[in-house]
Every structure is written in C-alpha cells, then in structure tokens.
Amino acid sequence: MxxxxxxxxxxxxxxxxxxxxxxxxxxxxxxxxxxxxxxxxxxxxxxxxxxxxxxxxSRQLASFLLLLPVIAILERYGLQQHAKSWIASIKGATTARILSVYFVVRECSAALGLINLAGQAQTVRPLLAPMALGAASNLHGDLPKPIRDMISAHAAACDNIAVFFGEDIFIAFGAVLLMDAFLRENGIAGIEPLHIGLWAIPTAIAALIVHLFRLARLEAKIQQQIAQHTEQQDSDGPTAREELA
Structure with a gap:
C-alpha cells in the first residue's frame, strides 16, 4: 500500500x-x-x-478591480446625491418600481451571460440604493434609519437573486458546464448544457414572479413602518416632556 x-x-x-x-x-x-x-x-x-x-x-478579475477606484472617485464627487435628486424629479417613481425594473433587467442580462454588467459594488451601492432611497424620501420625507436599511437590503437582494437565477440559463456559465461534466462522469448521457439552460428558465421565471410580488408589497410595508415610527415618536413625546419638567 x-x-x-x-x-x-x-x-x-x-x-x-x-x-x-x-x-x-x-x-x-x-x-x-x-x-x-x-x-x-x-x-x-x-x-x-x-x-x-x-x-x-484571471486577468478579468484584475480588470474588475480597476472599476473600484473609478466608482470611489464618482462617489466622492456626488454620484449618490445626483442619483437621488434625479429620481426625485421623476413623477411616479417609487422604490418598488425602481427595484422591479432593475430586477427584470438584471435577470435578463445575466441570462445572456452579462453577469459583470452590474453588481453590488459598481451598481447597487452607488446607484440603485440611492435611487430607491430617493424615491422613498420624495414620497415620505426623511426616512428613519431602520427603513433606510431595509430599502438598501432590498436593493442588494434584487441583484443577488436576479443573478443567481438568471446566470443558470446561460449555457457557457461555469456552474452549467460543471453540472454537464458531472453528469457525463457518472454515466448520464444525453444531457447537453443547452438542456440545463432550458430547464433553468421555469425556475428563473418563478423567482421573477415571487420577487416582483415581494417588491409590490414593499411600498405598503414602508408606509406601515413609517406610520409606526411616527406613532412611536408621538407617544414618546409627552413622556419625554414630562421627564424634562
């Protein structure tokens, strides 16, 4: 041995x-x-x-890292503020609508293999989250921190979920090729990457429907939490004044 x-x-x-x-x-x-x-x-x-x-x-990773300083410079010169003010000037723009449009575009682009077209660092943080926050502030005024955090979390989730379910449709994606190689090594023939990509379409559509439904409820959830925050402030106001007296 x-x-x-x-x-x-x-x-x-x-x-x-x-x-x-x-x-x-x-x-x-x-x-x-x-x-x-x-x-x-x-x-x-x-x-x-x-x-x-x-x-x-892996030179593609090095080229991706070059984007980070560019985004940092843009943020230093007010990229987020410009995104918020631009959304505030659009009538009818809501947080749910902005995130829904981004989700559809992101999932479709990931299905075409354009995974690095957007992302958390280059799109969500400097653009999508400020736009969603700007739309909410335009409708409800100043937002409490828990609500701002919730909207930012939904913006990040849109990117993650859309990419996760959209990229499996692209037949040249690494995970699809890995599944194809695994099936071949275990003697399961007749399944091509195209078949795996086609069978990923129903799952991606289901994820799209479920997440759009969640985003449709987001606007009502924001209004509810703002109302609760306002009631809490009103109830705490007299108590605080009595303690000061």
Whole structure:
C-alpha cells in the first residue's frame, strides 16, 4: 500500500498562518503557491510558468478591480446625491418600481451571460440604493434609519437573486458546464448544457414572479413602518416632556 504524501498540503498551512497573522493576502497566497510547488518538486521555471498562466487566465478579475477606484472617485464627487435628486424629479417613481425594473433587467442580462454588467459594488451601492432611497424620501420625507436599511437590503437582494437565477440559463456559465461534466462522469448521457439552460428558465421565471410580488408589497410595508415610527415618536413625546419638567 502506497504511503500518502502530505507535503503538498503544506501550502494550506501557510495560508492559515498567514491569515491568522494578518499578513498581506496576496503575499500569503503567493507564498503558499511557492511552497506547494516546492513540495511537489516543481522546478523554478515551471513554477513561474504556472503563476504566469494563472494570472493571465484571471486577468478579468484584475480588470474588475480597476472599476473600484473609478466608482470611489464618482462617489466622492456626488454620484449618490445626483442619483437621488434625479429620481426625485421623476413623477411616479417609487422604490418598488425602481427595484422591479432593475430586477427584470438584471435577470435578463445575466441570462445572456452579462453577469459583470452590474453588481453590488459598481451598481447597487452607488446607484440603485440611492435611487430607491430617493424615491422613498420624495414620497415620505426623511426616512428613519431602520427603513433606510431595509430599502438598501432590498436593493442588494434584487441583484443577488436576479443573478443567481438568471446566470443558470446561460449555457457557457461555469456552474452549467460543471453540472454537464458531472453528469457525463457518472454515466448520464444525453444531457447537453443547452438542456440545463432550458430547464433553468421555469425556475428563473418563478423567482421573477415571487420577487416582483415581494417588491409590490414593499411600498405598503414602508408606509406601515413609517406610520409606526411616527406613532412611536408621538407617544414618546409627552413622556419625554414630562421627564424634562
């Protein structure tokens, strides 16, 4: 019986120690890769070639990171404020309608493979959430913090749910290809990525209907919570004045 070689797992130990000591994550991962390469007897040139290949294959991640400073600069110069004021100038704009339109567009774009077209960092935080908050403020005035947090949470949920159910329709999506490979490895033939994508459409439509129903109830929920907050303030007012007297 062959003895197991645990030396290739030494890279995991480097990652654990590096993160526990709060070293730079990029440095920790690089060191872990070097240690793992030495453990499996990779020569120096092959190790460098492997690092270069993986970097080139993941260059899309590096290009995505370039968007973050751009968004930060736009926010510094009032992107959120402009989004709020623009929505406030549109009559008939409500929080539920804005989030519903975004949900439909996001799910359809994810179904076409345009997953990175929007997202939490580049769309939800600087644009969608301020627009939804601006619409609510335009109708109800200043919003208490719990209501602002609830609207922001719904904006984030719209993006997550739409992408989660929409991306499975795209046949070149990694999860679809993974399911196809898993079925083939286990002897289940006759199922192509196109079939998986087609069978994901009913689930995506069901998620669309359910979430649009939730968003339709959001406006009433906002009004109800504002009314409760106002009643609580009115009830606390006399008590606070009596304590001051």
């Amino acid at each position: 062959n003895e197991l070689n645990f030396l290739p797992l030494s890279g995991i130990l480097v990652v654990i120690l590096g993160f526990a000591l709060r070293f730079n994550p990029l440095l920790v991962v690089t060191c872990a890769g070097i240690v793992t390469g030495w453990a499996v007897d990779l020569d120096y040139l092959t190790l460098l070639e492997t690092f270069g290949e993986k970097f080139l294959n």
